[in-house]
Amino acid sequence: MTNELNLGGSSTRPTGTITSTNLVCTNTSTKRKRTIDRRRLINAAVLALVLAGIIVALLLLAGCSGLQAKPLMAAKIDNNAVCAKIAQATSQPVGEAKTSLHVNALALEGYYRASTINLFAYWFSDKEIFCTSRYYKLLQKMAISSAAWDLNATKNKYSDATIQALLKEEYLWFGLVKNARDGVGE
Amino acid sequence: MTIIELKAKLPASLQSWANIYGEDILAMSGEEIRNLIILLAVGNEFGAYNLLCEKMPGLAAVAEAQAITAELEAANKGNADSIALQRAAGTALLRVFLVLALAVAGF
Numbered sequence: 001m002t003n004e005l006n007l008g009g010s011s012t013r014p015t016g017t018i019t020s021t022n023l024v025c026t027n028t029s030t031k032r033k034r035t036i037d038r039r040r041l042i043n044a045a046v047l048a049l050v051l052a053g054i055i056v057a058l059l060l061l062a063g064c065s066g067l068q069a070k071p072l073m074a075a076k077i078d079n080n081a082v083c084a085k086i087a088q089a090t091s092q093p094v095g096e097a098k099t100s101l102h103v104n105a106l107a108l109e110g111y112y113r114a115s116t117i118n119l120f121a122y123w124f125s126d127k128e129i130f131c132t133s134r135y136y137k138l139l140q141k142m143a144i145s146s147a148a149w150d151l152n153a154t155k156n157k158y159s160d161a162t163i164q165a166l167l168k169e170e171y172l173w174f175g176l177v178k179n180a181r182d183g184v185g186e
Numbered sequence: 187m188t189i190i191e192l193k194a195k196l197p198a199s200l201q202s203w204a205n206i207y208g209e210d211i212l213a214m215s216g217e218e219i220r221n222l223i224i225l226l227a228v229g230n231e232f233g234a235y236n237l238l239c240e241k242m243p244g245l246a247a248v249a250e251a252q253a254i255t256a257e258l259e260a261a262n263k264g265n266a267d268s269i270a271l272q273r274a275a276g277t278a279l280l281r282v283f284l285v286l287a288l289a290v291a292g293f
Contacts, residue, residue: 054283060276063269066261134261141254149247159209162244169251176258185266 065183066132073114073128077178080107084174087167097163098153104170105143105150111177112143135180142173187212210242 069077092100115129115136116122122130131139149166152158158166179186189208193201204211214222218241225234239246 050283050286053279057276057279057283060272060279062276063272065269066265132265134264138254138258138261141257145247145250145254149251152243152247158244158247161206161209162248165206165244165248166251169248169255172255173258176255176262179262180258180265183266183269185263 063183065181067135067180068130069181070128077181080174081178084171088171094160097167100167101153102150105146108146109143112139115139214241
């Protein structure tokens with residue numbers, strides 16, 4: 001081992017030059033390794049950023065509506081909108097109109113009770129509608145108003161024409177809630 | 187007076203209004219109608235509106251329902267605009283990545 005390292009000095013001592021060169025080589029290789037590691041790290045970080053950016057871009061392209069619903073509630077919203085459209089097209093007798101007012105009030109109350117503006121509550125609790133505060137206030141208004149109208153109609157405070165006019169508006173609401181979930185502006 | 191008689195006295199453009207509010211108007215006494223006309227004549231619209239709301243609970247309810255519908259429509263329009271903006275931002279972001287990818291590929 002000593003002979004292999006010896007390049008002209010005494011047989012017992014290796015020259016200091018060789019030792020020094022060895023040290024320099026070791027340092028250079030460590031630095032290279034570090035540089036390569038850094039480059040790899042930077043490349044990985046850039047790749048992660050690009051992937052994250054692409055995911056964000058795709059999410060943006062999909063569009064995020066101000067009113068989201070879980071599948072079961074989404075199906076209810078769709079179903080109610082279809083039923084409302086059919087009911088709107090047909091004229092109902094007074095007795096049926098009052099019943100419809102009651103059914104609508106219950107459905108709108110269901111929307112309000114299922115809604116939240118807290119994303120964590122939407123993910124981790126039984127809340128089925130996640131919406132902006134604007135939609136939340138509207139759902140609240142719809143629930144309160146429809147309940148009051150249902151009560152007044154039961155007490156015969158409204159004329160038949162008023163009940164029909166209220167029903168017409170409520171049927172419109174069901175369609176508009178569906179539009180809100182779908183992100184349709186009209 | 188019946189609704190049909192009331193409608194017969196109105197021009198065609200106002201007959202649909204009689205369908206909605208006619209019953210409540212006919213249910214008002216002569217005194218109440220006179221008070222309503224006086225309030226309108228002196229320019230006290232707020233007082234007239236309050237009087238009508240007292241006598242016609244349906245009027246306030248229908249007005250409230252229409253206001254909620256209008257609000258909901260406005261909210262939906264804002265929502266749709268916001269989604270359109272998100273999509274435009276997404277497209278712009280993807281374009282940036284496309285340019286970067288082409289630059290890396292040497293084009």
